[in-house]
Structure formats: C-alpha cells, structure tokens
Amino acid sequence: MAKNIKPRAQDYNQWYIDVIKAAQLADYSPVKGCMVIRPEGYAIWEAIQRDLDRRFKETGHVNAYFPLLIPQSFLAKEAQHVEGFAMECAVVTHSRLEKDPNKPGVLKPASPLEEPLVIRPTSETMIGHMYAQWVQSYRDLPILINQWCNVMRWEMRTRLFLRTAEFLWQEGHTAHETPEEAQEETLRMLDVYAAFAEEVLAIPVVKGEKTESEKFPGADTTYCIEALMQDGKALQAGTSHNLGQNFSKAFDIKYLGRDQKQQHVWTTSWGVSTRLIGAMIMAHSDDEGLVVPPKVAPVVTAIVPIFKSPEEAAKVREFIEKILVALVGAEEVAAVAKRAKAEGIASYFFDKASDQRIVVDWRDSRPGDKQYHWEQRGVPFRMEVGPRDVDGGAFVFKQRLDRSKAMVQVGEVSAAWLRGKLDEMHKAMFDKAAKFRDENIRRAETYAQMKEIFETKGGFVRAWFKPSREAEAKIKDETKATVRCIPFDQPGGTGKCIFTGEETETEVLFAVAY
C-alpha cells in the first residue's frame, strides 16, 4: 500500500489531496485559493483541450480571445447575472504600484481607476458588448465562438481542481437568428460534453436540466452533465445554457431580420473547466494513486529496465529497442536517439497528434522506485524488462487499472496491439465507473427514505419532485443534497412529490454535490 496516500475509506478528502501530490499534478500557491498546475497535471489539461477543441471545430466553432477585465457597469446590466456573479470577484482599482514612503520595501497601490474593473468570472457581458458591434444583419449570424482562458471567482473554501479562485476553462458563446437554433446549439454542446466525458475521460454522465434555483444566473434554461464520484457525491462536469434574449437585450445585440425588422439575437453559452481533472481523479483513482484514462494519458506506457551490470544493461537496452521499434517505428527510435541526453527518461511519441508518449526510464535509481513513480502517476501500462526476460524473449506487462501482471512475448507487440490494450482499458474504466454509478442510483418514494439513503449510502436518489426554490432550500438544509438535474429520460405520467405530496410530472436526481 502506498505510504504517502491515505486510503479512501479512512479519509476521502485527504486521499484526494495525497493522490494529487503523489502524482505531482498541482500545488497550492502563495495566493490564497489559487493553484499551480504542475507539468504532469497540465499535460492532462492539454490532452483535454486538444480533444474538446477538435470537437468544437467539427461542430463549426472558432476560437477568439476577449479581455480579462470587465467594467463593473457591464456586470450590473443583466439583472440575474449581477446577483450571481458580480459579488465574489477580484476587483482591480489601481493601475500603478509605488514605493510606500513610510514602509521601505513595500509597494502600495497608486493611480486609482475611474471605474473599478473585475477579473472575468465569465464573459457573457464582455462578449455581448462586442457581438452588439459585430452583428448587423441576419447574414452575420450565427456567431459560433469559443474562448480558452482563465477566470476568477473568489472562493472561500477551495479544493485543488474542483474549486479554486482562479481556474482554466473554455467558454462557448453563440448568437443565433431564432430561438430554435439557440436551443439546438445548447443541446448540441451538451451532447459534445457528454460524449467527451464518456469517450475520453471514461466518466459516465447523466444529462438533464437544472431547476430554477440551480440554473446559471441570466439563463432561461441550464442543462448539465452530472457524474458520480467514488465517495457517493455528485459532480457537475459541464453546463450548457440557453440564454434566450436576456443578454442580447441587456447589451442590445440587434440584427436586421429577413423580414427587414430589427430584432434581438438569441444567445447560448457553455463551459467546462480544469474541474474535469478533479472529476477524473475522483472517478477513477485508487488507494495506490492516480489512474489516468488512456485517451488523456500523456504517457501511455512506461518501460522500466532492470539490470545489475553494464553487460546486462546493454542486453536489456537492445531488447527494449526491439519493443520500441515494434511500438513506434524505427524512425522515431532513431530520432529520439539523436536528440537524447545520455541519462534520464527517453520519451518516444506513440501518437504525435495527441502527444501521447512511451517513456523508458533509464534514471539512476532503483527499479522499485521507478515502478512506484509511474504507478502513482497513473500511467496505464508498465513494462518491466530484466536480463532473464530477454532470454525468454518476453517482458512483464503490468496494468495500472487492475494491477495485473502478465508475460508478453515481444513478437506479439505492435502499435495496434498497444492501441487495443488502451481501448480495452478505457472500456474497463468506463464499465467500472458505470457499474458503480448504476448501483448508486436509488429510488425514494418518501422524503424519509431519501434522508435515510443520504445518511447511510450517498449516491444519487431518484424521486418524483416538484421543483421550487423553497422546497429545495429546505431539503438542502436538512440533507445537504440538491437537485442535480431533471434527467432527460423521464418516465412520463405523474407521481407524488417526495417533499410536498403534490402531483408532479417531473422526476429528479438528488445528490450531495461537490
């Protein structure tokens, strides 16, 4: 058992932090609530970005960049938005620092700004302002823009990746001619997120609609994908908002229609963030550390040589080269040899387009430490090659997910073989998470039943419910649970609301959430 990682059963929160530290994914920074995403963590974010960006472009979107700072007056323009976003944020009030004459070595703010600026908590307002200038006629529509950037929301209780003051995300912002097109776009992007979560992160999700009290401040409707973590808490992994004409009216985004009349556009916004890395960790990792889904693994296989003498090292090296040639081709092996340093980790592209690599760990440390190193980083597979293995023409193949070991003959190895293994692992991870999720969706017919489930088991509770701010607030007070979503798959008909007993047409999913 890993000494530097607290088991989940003992302290789930500590386990989460320990897994992140052991894999060197992130660190707290000296600025309260802000994190440093270390190279191992950022490489996963890059893999997420690459895949999502491709999906956004395939659905017709382009990227752009809007200013970090937003005038306070913009936030004040949309009535619901101001309540939800304007309050807890970083406010820029000065444009200079100057030396404090009274305190040597201390700098103090100078040159106050006329109007305070806020570091964007989200960019509907700034982008709305710009769209108002760009859109003249229906010919300028739709606008399908996405932005990859940093945002800030001043959070008091922070948790690495899941809730930090500053985080990285993408925010899509689109403008359409008709409400139907806006709705189609909102659902299209929800589907993109759901497909991404399942096909890439191996996280099964439930698609649904938010209740009034949980929706985005300024949206007509918010849709979401909800995932279940191993401790039975839910995590919102992505949201897509139909903003109706709320922002187009607040920012006066008008166009001359086909009917020659001026009218306001219909807008949407949708986003996912570095929170996905938190979801990925909590959905898949185990007491030994991180387990990375193969599609976003920066390293797909680590090869650990074992030898005691220079002769053995040479023998092992030659054999590893055979494996490498089979996996990445002779050309790549030669290219790495050319740019390689004498010592350290040699890194070979397995899939250049997605920056996935195979590494050979030639560092001067004990094979056991190396195994441990790659295991805690969640690398899908490890190959162990010692002199005896070479004699048998085989190596030890270790799978991170089930921690199984097997001997593999070098003749079996090819890029297609490894890709097949990676696909199998993806499927196994998804199936495992889906089984856990399905086992943890429970039906409650009464509020007492639901309370008992949250007290003893956690997970999702599915129940008839008539959404209302008051009822949801009371339920949250008493159980900590919230309505995660009104799932798309409704049974039809009606039932009795679990809380009020009123007849209702909606079934919802409750859970305690991150």
Place this chain on the structure above:
Amino acid sequence: MAKNIKPRAQDYNQWYIDVIKAAQLADYSPVKGCMVIRPEGYAIWEAIQRDLDRRFKETGHVNAYFPLLIPQSFLAKEAQHVEGFAMECAVVTHSRLEKDPNKPGVLKPASPLEEPLVIRPTSETMIGHMYAQWVQSYRDLPILINQWCNVMRWEMRTRLFLRTAEFLWQEGHTAHETPEEAQEETLRMLDVYAAFAEEVLAIPVVKGEKTESEKFPGADTTYCIEALMQDGKALQAGTSHNLGQNFSKAFDIKYLGRDQKQQHVWTTSWGVSTRLIGAMIMAHSDDEGLVVPPKVAPVVTAIVPIFKSPEEAAKVREFIEKILVALVGAEEVAAVAKRAKAEGIASYFFDKASDQRIVVDWRDSRPGDKQYHWEQRGVPFRMEVGPRDVDGGAFVFKQRLDRSKAMVQVGEVSAAWLRGKLDEMHKAMFDKAAKFRDENIRRAETYAQMKEIFETKGGFVRAWFKPSREAEAKIKDETKATVRCIPFDQPGGTGKCIFTGEETETEVLFAVAY
C-alpha cells in the same frame, strides 16, 4: 486599390489599423488598452502556438500553469525587477463588489485584501517562489517549464497586437545546476525563436545581445531577435534572458549539489507574444491588405465559384470537387459533404495537424466581393472557377503575394503541387523581406551620418559604439533611435565610438523601434 485601406505611403499607422480591421483580426475593447482578438486573428495565434509548442517540446520543455495574481511583496524582492515591472500594472485590492446604496445600478469594491495583488506582468517571481519548493537536490534539475498565458502591463499608448495592456504570450522559465547550462539554454531558445521567425513567419531577424540599458530588469544578459518593418522601424520579436542567480537568490531557490553543498540555481526566462502577429502584418502586408505567411495561414486556398444559373452552378460544383479530391482526398471531401450546411463556406482540411484549410465560398454574394474578402484576409492563393474554365479543364490561380494570375489545368493539381506552391510563396516572402532588410542596414562612421540616415531613410544603422546608459539616453533624445542589439556577428578588432570617439570593441545596430 482597396477603398477601406489607407496606402502605406500616405499614413503607415492608419494603414496598419485598416489592414487589421479589413481582415477582422482584432478590435479595441471597451476596456482601455485591451484588445479583442477576433477569430481570424486568433487562428493565426493558434498556428503560432502549435509550431512553437512543438519546438519547445522537442527541446525538452513541458507546459504548466501558475497563478495570474502576484503578491506585491514578490515584486519587491528582486531589486532591478521592481523598478522595471512593479510600477505600471493592474492592482487588485478587493475581493467583492457590492451594490452602492447611494447610486442605484452601480457596484462598488468591498472586502479589501490584506495585501494588494498584481496581475502578472511576467512570472519570474511567482515561478521562483514555487521552484524554491520543488528543488531539493541536483537530481531535480534542470527544470524546463513553459507557460502559455495572458499578462498585463498598463500601457498608456497602445497599438493593436504591438502594445496592449493585456496580451497573450508564452514565458519559459528554467532552472539549472551550472551557469554554463543556463547560458546554453538561453542561447538555445534564442535560436528556436530565430528559426521560428524565419521558417514560419518568413521574417528575417538579427540575433544579438541587449545593452545594459535595454536588458530585462533582473537579467544578467538579455538576447533578442530584431526584425525590420516596412516603415523602417525595428521590432523586437523575442527575447531570451540569462537571469544568473538574481532570482534564485531573491527567492532562495537552493539545491544540494554533487559536492554536498547548498547552492543557488541558475535561471533563465524567454518569451514571445501576440506581438508576433503585429510583426507579421508589418513585415508582409501591402496596400491591398493582409498577406499571411503560408505556414500560419488558417486558410491556404480559397476557391471562388462563378455561375449565373443552377446548371452552371452544378457544372462548376462538379469541377471544384475534382480539384478538392486532388488536394485533400475523396475521404475528406465526403466527410465535409456529410457535415456541411446547405449554404455558406465549406471548409476542408488540407493539413489536419496544423489546422490548415481549403475553403470553397458558396455564399450568396457576388464573386468580386468574395475575391475581395479572401484577398483582404491575406489567404495565400485563390482559385476562380467559372463555366468556361470548366470547359477548358482549368481554373484561374491567383497568388496573393505578387497578385499574379495563371491558368492551371486540373490534371496538374495535387496536395504536393499545392504544398510546393506554398513553399515557393514562403521563400518569396522571406526573400523579399530579407532584401528589404539588407537594403536598409546602413553603416555610419559618424554621429552626423547616423542622424542624417534616421532623418531621411530610417532602417538599421550599424556603427562602432561603446554602450553606456548616458550616451544611449542622449542619442534616443536626439534621434528617437535606440541600440537594438549588439549583433552576434562582430567584425573583431576595434573602432571609434560613433558618439564619444573612444576606442571600442563593439559594433551595434541602432534603429527607431516599435
């Protein structure tokens, strides 16, 4: 002549803005000094990022992300750095906005912070602080990290891409065991920048060292690549700094050496920014608008169909499909057909890895307007296909750079043919810019000669000079010119300083700079 673009000879500054507006690369934003990078401009930045990122990774670097906000006390730690960077910056002083009871609809700052935070102008200080925690022994070195992010420096006089309060950039930050390794790294990255500028942006550059008065605040030595713009002004396109032990001492980044002694690491930093897009525009564009170097062109060829009847449209469409199949393959043509909307611009991957596309402009507007549209966006090539061309089995091939036209037989067309044309265009752009640059490097033997050159011709002036803060300040006052760099290719021997007459070993390049 383009009606919406002022010719360079009449008003170079206006021409620059007009080119950007006509190509829809960027816009000013409602926040003073901040710009919006529009999709056409951002696509060029993405191409720049893709290529540079590959070069960084090939030289062993990894990406990470550090916080946006930096405590004022960090900036105050390094003596030179504080003078250079702490002063003009965005200062965050509050963590909340609240409704102003006296002014309805207005939000005012609340919850003052204990210590003011600054939006990063550059991240040496924050990264230095983190490296101090990550580095224990020589085994942890080198650290080779790069960050892609936004930064802010409060600029009074701004210019789209070239000088804005907020801009996007990458900043590399490395830590090494020895001064030799740090120096090697500093020069390696300068070479990466120079190769990128020439091989990708087709901008010839001069490599050199900055004088004391022009170097980065906190660096031992700053190296740079300098380019010449069409108006005879120089532009610093990238810098690489050897920071010695200045930051490692200020932030106490220590390691246990091979000699079992604690010592400070040696650090470097290096960066390029969205300024490169400004350089690209000013180096290559003409009075008709933008000219994009082929390696970063999001669209490499625009195909404009010409027809007057549905029959002609069908005939032209069939012919264009032949061209497309020859350029991108039948599979890609089918894939686009599958996801295509009925109208608008169809977009085919020419090179998926670098996101370069071929577009066919089926929009409902006049062929002349379409030609104009793609010409002003600087697309390297356009193909015009009308019914008569189809009869001849050929199309009109227009080159953006020299505005030439030629008939090309469809049988000649292939991906390799187009790639060849793009390579030719790259070479022609580079050669044209290099010729201009070489014609505008002039020697001055006396200060009077140099003054006359700056008054009449501009460009670079090469002269013997003994760098000193005083002399450089006076020369800048009198001529607006600064020492751009001490070029690496020195003649050897000594000469008389153009300003003081003293014997000196250094030749420098002077220019008026952006």
